[in-house]
Amino acid sequence: MTAAYDALIAHTRQTTALEQAAGLLAWDQETMMPDAGLAQRGEQAAALQLAIHDRATDPRIGDWLAACDGADLPPMALRNVALIRRGFDRATRVPADLQAAIARAASHGHGVWIAARAAKRFADFAPTLDTMLALKREEAACMADPGQRPYDALLEAFEPGLTSAALKPLFESLAGPLSALVQAIAERPAPPPLSGRFPADAQRRLVADVAAALGYRLDAGRIDIAVHPFCSGQGSDVRITTRIDETTPLDCLYSVIHEVGHAIYEQNMPDVTLLEPAGRYASMGLHESQSRLYENQIGRSRAFAGWLYPRLQAAFGALPVDGPEALYAALNRVEPGFIRTEADEVQYNLHILLRWELEERMIDGSLPAADVEEAWNARFAALFGRAVPDAAMGALQDTHWSQGLFGYFPTYTLGNVYAAELFAALERAIPDAADLIAAGDFAPLRTWLTTHVHARANSRPAQQIVADAIGYAPSAAPLIAYLQAKFSGLYALA
């Protein structure tokens, strides 16, 4: 039985190493690759994906798993067996031609979506979305366990163990308080923004210093410029990207702080099990919780504004905001926008709620693509209190659906919920957390997160890791309390 497990895990480790190689190709494409190299890179990435897929569906995995049945293995090995079995079952349940059809539809859909968004015409995208929905429903039906809802089968790819039934009360508890908060803030004057002229070189130096101060290991990572900020890699080679807007330092800085949260999670998992399923990240939601906690609970706190202010002065000279308190307000400006990726902490989860409601109905068949734009606009007006001006600002703004990503959006809000819960627990464990942040002593916070989250990797489901860390079952209550307290103060609400 041990021989079967050894063969299984050696095979899996090699597959993971190939996935890391594929990750490097993707990083290079966004940061280093010369423009002309795109078509060739496509062939390289496709060849690598095929090699990975062949390994992931190798029939010997079934034999090894069968031989491991009932084996007397240590807990991490049993967890590996369970995760590999789950992945193998789900991968082999979907016929290869359906997988290929989805890949083709995603590639085609992405192009159609770009054109439709440029034209601001949802109708141009709707037929393509319907095709994708039919394929994804078929895929969900293949992957689902007996009795599992199709949407939950898709959700599992990103957040194992999560169900839409569990999401429903979470989103319902968020909807009322956040919608009320947004509409109350809208009646208040917005604080001055941090705008002016901020040279690119000075921004690059500043964000490298901030990233290092937060605990990002630059000897095991690097920061580059890309169109979209992202984090790539595992363990001893975790790279982040950012972008630079010379009219404000905040886009670059808070992209870096967000990605640093992801990177610190990846850099602090146990080295020896990095290539094993139980040694990787536990879920997309838990990953996002780490980026959000650094970006918001730490990075947009009053204490952090106090630490950051003199560093901004040193980097850029005189600032357009007068003192740390004004910086704190500028870091937390709430503006009436329409775009999820530009949304502040208060509005962000309402964006996700809206998408989750719509995509769940799209997958269960009760919302055809032709009706999505109208449903979007109606729900947006109810939640945000204003009308969507056009489809590019509304139902066409995100790429996810065009590429078949259904069940991904909820992990963003789950990340915010986990972040609020984990930070509340961290503050109970480290009562002087705000003083440490104000002093730039971030190590004790990172250590607490490593102990309770990073080092646990995927040893158990994400929900369990959070529950173990906070000492009770997760809920949205800490997030709501955090946002209400913070923004009531900032905007002088009753």
Add this chain to the structure above:
Amino acid sequence: MTAAYDALIAHTRQTTALEQAAGLLAWDQETMMPDAGLAQRGEQAAALQLAIHDRATDPRIGDWLAACDGADLPPMALRNVALIRRGFDRATRVPADLQAAIARAASHGHGVWIAARAAKRFADFAPTLDTMLALKREEAACMADPGQRPYDALLEAFEPGLTSAALKPLFESLAGPLSALVQAIAERPAPPPLSGRFPADAQRRLVADVAAALGYRLDAGRIDIAVHPFCSGQGSDVRITTRIDETTPLDCLYSVIHEVGHAIYEQNMPDVTLLEPAGRYASMGLHESQSRLYENQIGRSRAFAGWLYPRLQAAFGALPVDGPEALYAALNRVEPGFIRTEADEVQYNLHILLRWELEERMIDGSLPAADVEEAWNARFAALFGRAVPDAAMGALQDTHWSQGLFGYFPTYTLGNVYAAELFAALERAIPDAADLIAAGDFAPLRTWLTTHVHARANSRPAQQIVADAIGYAPSAAPLIAYLQAKFSGLYALA
């Protein structure tokens, strides 16, 4: 039959795409990877090599090849079939455990060689070299066709179709004239070198401009800094590296010009067949001919010195050499050295001759590792007219043998021979080549090389490509004539 060919070529194209991915991992390791990432990269590269090896020895290749036997296919397809058959035969003739043993010995041998070189003790390396020689002899015996000499079986990995019997008259014709030239130059005063202070930023701008002027497409490539200069990639993504020494601009500049020669070859093969064996480079020797032609026949010519001189002035201000003619002399300084990688055009091929003589005897068993240092020193004294001071300057200077690379060295000299022949043919076709170089109009030269070399890719053996380009059978005569004429002038020899 066409179906079998289609399956064969689709399989091969995917394998080549994986090899390109492996090439990117290697490039990244030398240029971008954070230091801590080395161990992980080792696992990624090993997993990719295993996947490539599995594909390259897939038994279905044998079936497809059998089905292609006698098929009515176009010439490029027949060439592909022949090359794939040759590669498959050679790969499958070597048992997997022998391949693994060689890989382990290479990894181990590299470490032993580094330590022995640092200690300047060849005896520390000799037992490791003997182990490697035994393995390589076994490998050669497996790969060899009936009647093929073991050394020729190794040579074929780098220069298909070349035999030691063909190399013998080539090296014999070079030995006398070059040895005489070296010893005559040694009695003459050396011209002043180009040394001083040359800021790194100015060097980087200069070499990018020179690379672009020579015809290197920067939209399909990039120039980075690495410990050793190299060229990586194919087609629309061909990257080069260089290094910077602020006491002279020539190391950086001539590394770039050399790598640009490699890169221009790769950038100008036909796009559609890049992933097929007949669409790749024809041999290591032909590859090296392109780098040498740009570096020496073009880059170290009087005409190029005239073009370069004002550019060096613009980049660095006043120069320590007075005028283009003094620059031309500085570019062609011959100094009594011991290290191959630092050797000038005249001495370089004597270094290779020495290595070829020794490694051929090592493989045929007549020169045991314990006797290599003595043989090296004796031959060096005869060829160069001076004594080797220690093993680090002698038999321990190159990494090749420690890693099992036997049969590689001759391709360097073959590159020089081909370069001289091709440039002589180019000058016959373009009589005003020197005027074009002086004017910085390099495009007609590049076009001639693309027509006669680059675009022919691996459509026929390298020797045939050169013979077709020059109109007669290759020999060392043009190289000898070129070196004698150039250096007799430079050093005022009789």
